[in-house]
Amino acid sequence: MKTCTNISRTAPDIGYLDADIFDAMGFSQSVKFGNMVHYAGVAPLRGGLKNLQIISEDDMAGQIEFVLATLDACLKADGLTREHLLSWTIYTTDIAELSAHAALLAKWVGPNRPASTIVEVSALFLPKQKLEITVFAAVPQGVCASGSVTP
Numbered sequence: 001m002k003t004c005t006n007i008s009r010t011a012p013d014i015g016y017l018d019a020d021i022f023d024a025m026g027f028s029q030s031v032k033f034g035n036m037v038h039y040a041g042v043a044p045l046r047g048g049l050k051n052l053q054i055i056s057e058d059d060m061a062g063q064i065e066f067v068l069a070t071l072d073a074c075l076k077a078d079g080l081t082r083e084h085l086l087s088w089t090i091y092t093t094d095i096a097e098l099s100a101h102a103a104l105l106a107k108w109v110g111p112n113r114p115a116s117t118i119v120e121v122s123a124l125f126l127p128k129q130k131l132e133i134t135v136f137a138a139v140p141q142g143v144c145a146s147g148s149v150t151p
Contacts, residue, residue: 008032012077016070018048030074035139037078041091041132042070043125057128060097061104067133068108075137082108084137087115092131095120 009028011019022028031038044055044063056062075081090105092098095118114135124132 006033010077012074014070014073014077016042016046016073017052020048021052024049030078032078032139035141036086037080037137037139039071039074039135039137041134042067042074043129043132045126045129052126054126054128060094060130061101063130064098064101064104067131068104071133071135074135078137078139080137080139082110083112084139085109085112085114086136086138087117088133088135089117089119090131090133091119091121091124093121093124094130098131 009031011017011022011029013019016029027040029040031040044066045052046055047053055066072082075084090098098118124130
């Protein structure tokens, strides 16, 4: 089995954000080290610098569903599933509205409940964006998440 000891940084092509967003903002969608992967905040956004759009701009449930589907795609790109979730932080501009849709979150995680922090913030990247979720996941021993390796 291959042992992972280097840092791997990726921005997988999963139909989410275009590469120019990651380049312009100077971040990776996922960073893996050892047996952990940290996923940058996933937001209800799609596109690139010239065509960035918000998904379901007036619909918290629609934004949650899009973000969770994108998180599934991020995990899959690294050979992981929801069962590998360790923790998540949910940032929202309206904690009461998010709480009204908590069942969507609970259904998505199922029995794989991560440690959780929920924070209300005054604003996110785009004015009608209602949430953003960051995730930490465990990588099973002997599995290396995909991506370029850097020292």
